[in-house]
Each structure stands twice: as structure tokens, then as C-alpha cells.
Amino acid sequence: MCYAYARQFSQDYGGDFWHWYTQSDGGFFICPQTEKTYRIEVTSNYYQGEMSAQALGLTVSLYALCVLAESGHDFFIESYHRLRGFALAHPEGMAIAGAID
Numbered sequence: 001m002c003y004a005y006a007r008q009f010s011q012d013y014g015g016d017f018w019h020w021y022t023q024s025d026g027g028f029f030i031c032p033q034t035e036k037t038y039r040i041e042v043t044s045n046y047y048q049g050e051m052s053a054q055a056l057g058l059t060v061s062l063y064a065l066c067v068l069a070e071s072g073h074d075f076f077i078e079s080y081h082r083l084r085g086f087a088l089a090h091p092e093g094m095a096i097a098g099a100i101d
Contacts (some may be wrong), residue, residue, distance in 0.1 A: 001067065002030055003015075003018075003062075005059075005060035005063045005064065006032070006060050009040050009060070011041075012036040012038045012039050013032075013038055016034050016083050017033045018032055019031060023083075027079060028079065029058055029066040029083055029087075030057055030062075031053050031061075032057060034053045037050050037052055037053075040095075044100045045099060047098045047101070049099075051092055051095055051096075052092060054092075055092040055095060058083070058087040059087075059096050059097055059100060062083055063084060065083060066100075084100075
């Protein structure tokens with residue numbers, strides 16, 4: 001799901017190795033393991049901008065968790081909110097917020 005969102009949101013994304021990160025509060029996300037910067041366009045939110053690989057990973061992980069949270073399972077809902085808090089505190093938090101809004 002995350003890879004599909006990366007392809008959907010960035011024409012620059014053509015496949016990369018991804019790394020899994022676990023947060024101390026139990027949150028988690030994946031991101032491309034690269035120093036690339038990606039041009040991002042999320043047409044449903046009218047967002048356009050550039051993001052680091054980590055910010056792209058946070059964005060697509062949040063999208064995936066949001067879809068999974070719609071199942072109503074507390075695990076996915078709590079995971080989404082944990083990751084959202086972490087993402088908004090990220091140096092690119094404003095860009096991530098713009099993309100997921």
C-alpha cells in the first residue's frame with residue numbers, strides 16, 4: 001500500500017529499498033532508504049511540494065494507516081495517531097500535514 005501511494009504521489013519515485021522504523025511509543029513507519037528529494041503532488045488535498053525520503057515515508061505510512069484505521073480496529077487507529085504526532089513534530093511536519101490534510 002505504501003509503495004502504491006509513493007508512486008501515486010510522486011512521479012520521481014521509481015522504486016527504492018525501504019527501511020522499517022519503530023518509535024519508542026510503539027508507533028512505526030517505513031521510508032525509502034535514500035537521500036533523494038521527491039516532488040510530491042496530492043491532488044485530493046491540493047498539495048504540491050518537495051519532501052525528503054523520510055517525509056515521503058511518513059506521509060505514505062499515514063495514508064496507509066488511515067485506510068487501515070477505517071476498519072475500526074483500535075490498533076490501527078492508535079498507530080495512526082501516534083505516527084501523526086511524530087510526523088507533525090518532524091522538521092518537515094508542515095509539508096506532511098499539507099499532504100495528509
